[in-house]
Amino acid sequence: MPRIPAALFGLTLAALLQAQSPFAAAPPAPSPVPVLKDYPDTPAGKLLREIKEHTEVVARVEHLCDVIGPRLTGSEQLRQAQAWAMAEMKRLGAVNVHEEAYDFGLAWTRGVDSARLLTHNRLRFRVDQLAWTPGTKGLVKGDLLLVDARNLEELKAFKGQLKGRILLRTNPDDKRPPLSRRGGGFETYQAEQAAMTQFLLDEGALATLSMSGRKNGLSFTSGGAGRDPKKLALPAAYAPQEPYRMLLRLLARKEPVTLELSLGGTFSAAPVQAYNVVGEIPGREQPGEVVVVGGHLDSWDLGTGATDNATGSSVALEVLRAFQATGLKPRRTLRVILWSGEEQGLLGSRAYVEAHKAELDAIQAVLVDDMGTGMVQGFTLQGRENCRRLMAQAIAPLNDLGVKELSLRVMGSTDHAPFDRAGVPAFAAIQEPVDYFLGTHHSQMDYPDHLVPDQLVQGAQAMAVTAWELAEMPARLPHGRVALPVTGAVNPSAPR
Numbered sequence: 001m002p003r004i005p006a007a008l009f010g011l012t013l014a015a016l017l018q019a020q021s022p023f024a025a026a027p028p029a030p031s032p033v034p035v036l037k038d039y040p041d042t043p044a045g046k047l048l049r050e051i052k053e054h055t056e057v058v059a060r061v062e063h064l065c066d067v068i069g070p071r072l073t074g075s076e077q078l079r080q081a082q083a084w085a086m087a088e089m090k091r092l093g094a095v096n097v098h099e100e101a102y103d104f105g106l107a108w109t110r111g112v113d114s115a116r117l118l119t120h121n122r123l124r125f126r127v128d129q130l131a132w133t134p135g136t137k138g139l140v141k142g143d144l145l146l147v148d149a150r151n152l153e154e155l156k157a158f159k160g161q162l163k164g165r166i167l168l169r170t171n172p173d174d175k176r177p178p179l180s181r182r183g184g185g186f187e188t189y190q191a192e193q194a195a196m197t198q199f200l201l202d203e204g205a206l207a208t209l210s211m212s213g214r215k216n217g218l219s220f221t222s223g224g225a226g227r228d229p230k231k232l233a234l235p236a237a238y239a240p241q242e243p244y245r246m247l248l249r250l251l252a253r254k255e256p257v258t259l260e261l262s263l264g265g266t267f268s269a270a271p272v273q274a275y276n277v278v279g280e281i282p283g284r285e286q287p288g289e290v291v292v293v294g295g296h297l298d299s300w301d302l303g304t305g306a307t308d309n310a311t312g313s314s315v316a317l318e319v320l321r322a323f324q325a326t327g328l329k330p331r332r333t334l335r336v337i338l339w340s341g342e343e344q345g346l347l348g349s350r351a352y353v354e355a356h357k358a359e360l361d362a363i364q365a366v367l368v369d370d371m372g373t374g375m376v377q378g379f380t381l382q383g384r385e386n387c388r389r390l391m392a393q394a395i396a397p398l399n400d401l402g403v404k405e406l407s408l409r410v411m412g413s414t415d416h417a418p419f420d421r422a423g424v425p426a427f428a429a430i431q432e433p434v435d436y437f438l439g440t441h442h443s444q445m446d447y448p449d450h451l452v453p454d455q456l457v458q459g460a461q462a463m464a465v466t467a468w469e470l471a472e473m474p475a476r477l478p479h480g481r482v483a484l485p486v487t488g489a490v491n492p493s494a495p496r
């Protein structure tokens with residue numbers, strides 16, 4: 001996964017991944033998980049055995065997905081999941097179980113989306129509205145136009161042609177050299193996007209359609225700007241590749257192509273609060289020092305958010321379960337945090353870091369699992385070479401399970417990142433991707449069917465043992481900010 005500024009995640013990682021892998025091949029079959037012949041009579045050995053023999057990690061994902069369902073931040077379903085997670089934490093022996101609120105902005109609810117050609121073959125096809133964009137308030141009809149402008153300057157070339165049009169914003173056959181990357185960071189990018197949206201609204205465009213980057217009819221979603229009531233947005237949706245490319249072929253005939261579109265998303269009347277769920281096992285000797293294990297409980301809503309990120313949430317709860325079942329009491333406090341608003345830009349973890357600024361020095365480390373069902377191969381050191389020796393010690397009991405990699409790589413796109421930027425040693429699990437980036441991530445196939453149970457169980461073992469070792473070791477991981485260049489890129493044609 002590329003490093004991008006956290007604030008860009010909700011808005012552009014989706015687009016970035018789209019840009020990177022629109023025609024990638026099918027994912028390889030999952031690798032076999034190494035089998036341990038015996039378990040040493042150590043705390044790590046006890047945790048490994050407990051999780052292997054009595055895991056609840058798959059059952060918990062199934063409950064979250066099949067019974068509760070998709071968990072868009074701000075939704076009633078996420079609130080249900082949070083109530084369930086708190087009950088689960090208490091059942092698993094955690095104390096100080098509570099929620100922490102932060103301001104989120106407007107909530108958004110998906111409605112019924114539809115698209116139908118009124119010319120040519122009159123096909124109905126799937127479209128999925130981008131979350132946090134306005135609905136069309138019923139059926140709208142418009143002639144299609146390919147508008148593959150990548151910035152305001154290119155967009156201005158379409159002046160006078162956009163009124164009443166539905167715009168196709170992806171050009172998969174674009175042969176132009178990429179725009180040179182300019183400095184300025186997130187604010188500049190945001191300002192450019194806002195100016196483009198303003199231009200489209202002023203010109204009277206009806207809506208935009210973008211092409212899903214996934215093959216074989218898979219759709220995709222991400223979020224638009226409308227969470228902030230002051231920001232402008234235009235109705236926008238993704239269409240799968242096959243119907244989208246059909247629209248492009250029809251346009252290439254130089255004949256009018258008319259589409260009937262309805263996007264049913266609606267906003268809440270007023271801004272809402274969002275919540276993080278927290279529970280802990282107090283340390284037996286140094287309760288004031290903390291090892292954090294977390295995942296994000298929120299999800300997108302085309303599927304049920306099984307691999308993004310019911311898996312990481314369930315793994316974090318499994319760490320609690322394994323500690324309780326083995327009776328192991330860590331030297332430092334184990335704190336499990338299930339964040340929200342991750343998909344809109346790491347909002348929950350950013351709010352947590354902001355609210356706990358004064359206590360960050362007491363955090364030994366933060367471990368986050370957010371790359372789906374795949375087994376854990378190691379952790380990203382986020383450029384923290386000075387943490388390598390102690391992290392190597394922490395994962396040593398897991399080496400035979402395939403957990404060996406300590407990459408200096410900086411991953412910026414999940415909830416460890418705000419901690420990392422605040423100077424806390426915070427690491428993301430490096431996981432076998434399985435079909436995450438080619439399939440389940442943000443698409444309508446994100447159901448528990450795509451779990452690989454052996455790999456997920458190995459992931460829970462890896463997180464539990466690493467957390468235990470970090471909680472137990474006498475030494476403290478070195479803190480401090482690591483200066484690194486921003487290597488993230490922004491796809492300028494990200495749909496708005």
Ligand SMILES: [Zn+2]
Nearest residue numbers: 296308309370
């Ligand atoms: Zn995620």
